[in-house]
Ligand SMILES: [Zn+2]
């Protein structure tokens with residue numbers, strides 16, 4: 049049995065990951081083994097993300113895992129941000145290395161070095177790169193999917209002729225790639241905003257973020273897009289000859305999203321019966337469950353029809369094992385639709401359709417209508433997950449006007465508060481209660497473009 | 513200008529990689545930056561491989577980069593094979609680690625640990641896993657794509673109830689996945705055979721290989737599939753309860769292919785004008801070259817038609833840059849087809865089609881026939897590359913009967929020789945001349961199943 053969400057949310061999260069066979073701890077502390085079912089979700093998510101990244105004009109490339117230690121020291125603020133998290137290779141090929149190499153915690157520095165070589169003229173800009181890679185950041189309190197020592201991610205790195213162009217591109221990634229995947233594919237409502245100075249990425253002049261609300265009312269940062277200004281361009285000499293023949297520093301951006309999104313999916317959609325996977329990223333959208341052996345042929349025929357209609361289907365034909373236990377197991381795995389096929393249903397020309405994403409509502413469906421009914425249910429239930437999560441999120445956001453009220457509200461959800469009532473000192477007091485400003489928005493929900501804009505709304509919460 | 517293949521093949525190889533913008537050296541010795549054009553080839557290759565791997569029933573998963581040093585010591589022969597190549601993390605999170613972690617050189621050991629946990633009953637078998645990952649093996653003489661300290665690859669790891677089942681699966685990967693991708697997708701003829709005892713993978717009872725012939729007549733190992741017998745199962749206690757209720761050791765396999773295949777593609781198909789990319793993995797299958805500005809609209813219309821027909825197209829509209837230089841550059845990149853569009857062509861209702869894979873043969877094609885002509889040419893030229901490479905390979909394989917003749921033949925190509933005339937001592941003498949037995953075949957071209965079969969043919973060559 050799973051722990052219940054209300055009684056012990058962290059235990060529930062661990063249980064779901066273990067029992068749905070999503071992942072396990074690796075042998076080196078803080079690392080993760082992603083099992084086939086968890087990796088299947090990641091592959092579909094990755095595909096959705098990758099397609100949209102390419103649509104913005106970026107190309108994939110691959111930069112090395114190992115970075116000379118000296119590279120990290122070039123951008124002072126950046127090295128400060130990462131040095132406690134680094135894993136260092138000191139020996140290789142049976143010898144001590146002359147210069148230790150760090151395993152990339154992120155690739156701004158090594159990519160900066162190559163952008164400097166490849167960019168000569170304004171004709172070479174914008175240069176839009178992305179890579180899918182593993183990174184390592186030594187974690188003191190690791191947690192599967194949310195904060196692992198090694199994780200899988202995509203990191204984009206781009207260079208532009210102007211601050212405006214860099215900002216426009218970083219913002220396009222934020223909305224057209226990240227927000228769209230999170231909302232349309234993962235069915236996760238996200239609040240999009242600007243980080244405060246205190247919370248921004250080491251070396252950035254602006255960090256934009258997408259924050260999801262977990263089942264226990266905390267915030268989870270699902271992705272970030274950074275304007276790096278000319279900081280990295282200056283440190284790595286990324287410059288170009290302008291149309292007017294002047295040498296100018298480029299403006300760079302970086303942006304990343306990771307396997308942490310799978311953690312978000314679990315926490316936003318999961319319930320006391322286990323995982324619930326949005327159909328768009330479900331490795332198995334429909335399981336056809338054979339109740340008794342006599343139904344095997346019919347089950348395969350149903351599965352074939354669904355497959356032909358483009359649905360990802362599995363047949364569970366283990367009729368020698370208890371039906372109830374198998375059904376519970378598919379609930380646990382969060383497979384959106386179960387089609388149960390038994391001799392009695394077949395005699396009536398029907399099968400039983402169970403919709404996991406609708407509180408496991410059951411109905412008898414005529415076999416002739418099955419494929420179209422299932423297809424429509426998958427679409428409807430994808431939309432339902434999003435509206436359900438949106439409603440839950442709204443219900444747990446409280447508008448307050450003082451720091452004390454914010455602290456109280458953040459005990460069980462998020463607070464919104466005028467940032468003018470918080471400020472940098474207010475962030476310090478919040479931090480004492482383990483609470484941070486997750487992001488800032490203008491009253492109309494758009495993003496502030498300056499650090500000192502007045503009249504901003506702060507989203508305040510505990511976070512993962 | 514490129515170095516010529518005949519004059520200086522290693523220099524030619526380096527030049528092609530640099531000038532076609534495929535890759536560069538990374539900052540840590542032996543590492544590689546894969547640039548977008550090179551990575552685009554890898555992505556298409558990876559997709560072709562991944563689809564076929566999944567068709568055999570395997571699932572993708574992900575295991576950690578870092579492996580406790582002690583794991584590698586469990587399978588004695590395995591640790592011996594890899595220890596000089598390991599990169600070791602001794603510090604992380606600002607402290608010395610209690611147990612150093614090695615960066616995976618391959619994942620048999622860590623995956624073995626998890627297979628042992630996941631496999632309990634014969635019902636859990638076969639368990640068929642694959643992962644796409646980076647691995648690190650410290651190289652003394654690194655060379656881009658062929659032998660880099662870090663490379664990208666897929667590694668499959670499976671467990672089975674019997675030796676027969678393990679062998680059948682390892683062989684299926686060899687032929688239905690690897691051989692098919694190499695021949696049908698990369699247009700590279702490969703000789704498929706069994707490694708001698710001397711050349712096999714550390715810890716395997718049988719290593720099967722696919723060997724390509726490079727432009728300088730050497731051999732390049734393009735992929736391997738290993739039967740590991742019960743060696744890893746014994747070391748990691750991968751056992752299962754049989755149908756009869758007995759505890760039995762499983763039989764495991766592993767198999768891998770890597771970015772080295774891109775090196776093979778360059779060496780097998782490249783010529784003195786640069787790279788030649790098989791259409792199936794060409795990121796750009798057709799470049800539409802605008803000769804003069806007036807032709808831009810027509811060029812885009814042509815590109816749109818080709819795109820609609822499923823062709824990967826780029827428009828080169830840089831009419832302000834010398835036409836000749838642009839054409840040479842696309843030759844260098846090995847783009848299969850160039851469609852040149854100029855005002856004179858347009859007036860005649862034609863465009864010029866240049867086929868890179870057919871010695872850059874030119875012809876004027878009516879605009880109305882262009883899409884179908886180009887589509888047919890792509891298919892025909894994919895086939896042409898394969899038959900050309902096959903003919904070249906055959907012409908450079910000499911059948912000999914003594915070791916001295918083999919050494920002579922291997923100076924410029926491969927030799928075949930009865931393995932009974934070589935044996936393990938013969939392999940030692942060949943090694944003194946830098947020559948190895950690449951693989952063994954039966955007279956009918958099938959694979960030997962035992963180490964001691966008589967009447968086998970050995971393929972003998974210098975190699976990368
Ligand atoms: Zn609901």
Ligand SMILES: [Zn+2]
Nearest residue numbers: 869870871900
């Ligand atoms: Zn030819």
